[in-house]
Amino acid sequence: MKIAIDKNSLDAIKPGYEYIYLFDNEPLEDLLKTGLHCIRYDKCDFVDINLTDYKVNCLKQATLQDNNYDKLPERKDFKIGIIVPNCNYADCLEKCLGSILKQTYKNFEIIFVDDMSTDNSLEIAKRLLKPPHKVIALKQKRLNGGARNEAYLCLSEDVDYVYYVDSDDWLYDNTALEQINYYLQSRPDVLFVGLAQYKAGKTTPIYAPNYQSRIEAIKGWSGSCGKVIEKNLATRQECLYCEGTLKEDRNQHCKVCIYMNSFKNLPKPIYVWNRENHKSVTTIRDKIIWGTSTIRHYADTLQLYLSEKGKDPQIDRYLEERVRMTKQEMEGGGDKQW
Incomplete structure (x- = not known):
């Protein structure tokens, strides 16, 4: 990839902005036809700019924090391990796996x-x-949490980040992983990603993360599909999923947020949550496994609270409330969606 910069446009366009043009193999003559003047162009591997506002003639307006164009950061193609747990979703697998296999990244x-x-x-x-x-x-029933823990053992050594795609869901488009890799360039421990839902034949964005603090992230979307996690953090003993429970996402999310050192938000939809399919909930909710999941969830929440107590007052208060709510749920207060 190459980048061309119109050095004389800075004051004429808008204070603090320049026009730039990204291109691959176009000859310089074609580049000049776009109207740029006094340009220089360089080969680079990665350009850290905002790619949201397109301008005429393929020009791009962007705020550049560093005007030394010889110091553009080097792009890294992180290897992403995508874990797909499944149980009897044969009717969804073609779409789910197909959405991953057709990625441009x-x-x-x-x-x-x-x-x-x-x-x-x-x-x-x-x-x-x-x-x-x-x-x-698997030769023994593990449910989603156990299945994901088992998958960790099979990740290649060179995997950098872990992401989760349920077998009845799919990625938003074929650039999803490309966008994830772009936002990973600053190497956060956790990348929170946007979600859409599929319902009544329509795909609609429903979640755009914009967390500014750890406690905001902890209180946010707890589903595994909403975050990409650095492999060493995801496989850390304290962050493993609870096994034998249907509520494995909740505490895993909380633990990952507590132990992460850095995070970033990707507000665009990356994942599509299939709301047309409720068979796992409607067939299991009234069975014994739902009750035992609540008991296990309470025990795990209490253990997390006791191990982290005293380190952060905000997290203490949040975990105290979680212990109270899980206890209420365990004692018959109903399924609290929090």
């Missing part, structure tokens, strides 16, 4: 973990996923 691996499906999920996964992607068939 290619430095990723898929770890598909099948939790004892009785349909033809494994057959579909093995047909679609070839090395370096991996298909794991």
Whole structure:
């Protein structure tokens, strides 16, 4: 990639702004036709600019913090391990896995973990996923949390970040991983990403993270699909998922937020949450496993509160409230969605 900069446009356009033009192999003559003057152009691997406001003739208006164009940061293509837990979603796998495989960004691996499906999920996964992607068939029921923990063991050593895609959901478009990698260039421990929902035949953005503090992040969206996590943090003993529970996302999210050192927000939709499919909730909610999940969730919340007590007053107050609410839920107060 190359970058061309119109050095004389700074004052004429808007104070603090310049016109730039990103291009690949166009000859300089074509570049001049866009109206740029007094330009210089350089080959670079990565340009850290805001790519949201497009201008005429492929020109780009951007605020550049560093006017020394010889010091553009080096781009890194982080390897992303995408964990796809599954149980009897054969009817969704073509769309789910297809949305990942068609990504323009290619430095990723898929770890598909099948939790004892009785349909033809494994057959579909093995047909679609070839090395370096991996298909794991569990021999004992683990539920989503256990399946994800098992997948950690199969991640390649060179994986940098971990992301989660449920087998009945899919990525928003084929640039999702490209956008994730772009926002990872500052190397945050956690990247919170935007979500859309699919309901009544329509895909609508529903969540655009804009957290400014740790406590805001802790109180935010707890679903695994809402964040990309640095591998060492995701696989840290304290941050592993609870096993044998249907509420595995809640405490894992809280623990990751407590132990992260840095984070960043990607407000654009990256993931599509399929709200047309409720079979896992509607068929299990009234069964014993829902009650035992509540008990396990209470115990894990209490343990987290006791281990972190005294380190941060805001987190203390939040965990105290979580302990109270999980206890109320355990004693019959209903399923609190918080």
